[in-house]
Amino acid sequence: MSNSKLYKGSLTTIILKLLNEHDKMYGYEITQKVKELTKGELKITEGALYPALHKLEAEGLLDVEVAKVDNRLRKYYKLTETGTKETVNKLEELADYIKTMQALVNPKLA
């Protein structure tokens, strides 16, 4: 991805959106899903992902479940009730942002 800084502010929204569509996900799964959905255009590094996940967990937006999978422990993240509500807000914010940016860069389409 050529300019990952543009995506940085949207990382939380991306995580919440993915978790909203899946019951629960683990860190590596999130990185792979984003890579797959964006056809490799966006690669989330663990250095960005895990702090974001822990922040969301500390804020009470995510709940954690630990399970034994393939000889190791795996930490799954899922949305809490507050997290589900926040996802709606974040997606609305992102839609507004995209609309505003569109108006700026391509007024004809806006």
Add this chain to the structure above:
Amino acid sequence: MRLEKEDIQFIDTYLENSDVVYADIRMEMVDHVASDIENRMEAGDTRSFYEVFKTYMVENKAQLLKDNKQFLKSADKKIWKIFLKAFLSPLTLLLFLICCIGFYVLYLNSDIETFRLIISYVPLIWLSGFLLTYVVYHKVNNLKRFSVVERLAFPFLVFYQLPNLVFNFSHQTKDFKTILWIIGFVSLILTIKILLVVISINLFKSYEKRFKNIA
């Protein structure tokens, strides 16, 4: 392609030897590294686990250790959030008032030297409280080292040292107003220390529940 138990143990030991000492942080890293290695092997890398692991570490070790620091920062933030939430509850105010009344009654019913001696031991007693909690949960229950719990030691030490500073400035005073200030201050420190012990126990319990119920 799934890694063997010995491979997972190898990754775990490698990370532990690379200063990723807390079990909760390491657990997530081990899974991430193992998942990536499995992914590479599934994608056609026919080399042995050890060779793929070596390549992975050459590419990612610096980032992983950087992540460890980020994890610790998150743990510290979590501690302060939990602490603030507990500190601002009405129960804390009640506990503080009980401590104030207790120390005031002690002041009224003992000579100044005995009173001073007792309150000077308050920080030490509650530091022992944390250590006892830690030893019971960590050693007796044989739990691993968990980040948020161990990072609590820092606020404990801060609140252990603070009263000493005040005592150094005021240890000769017999002035009633100053005594009241000391009572208020020691009560606040004691309240905070009780909160920290309660928070430690709750954190230990939540870790115990999270990790011990896994089949």
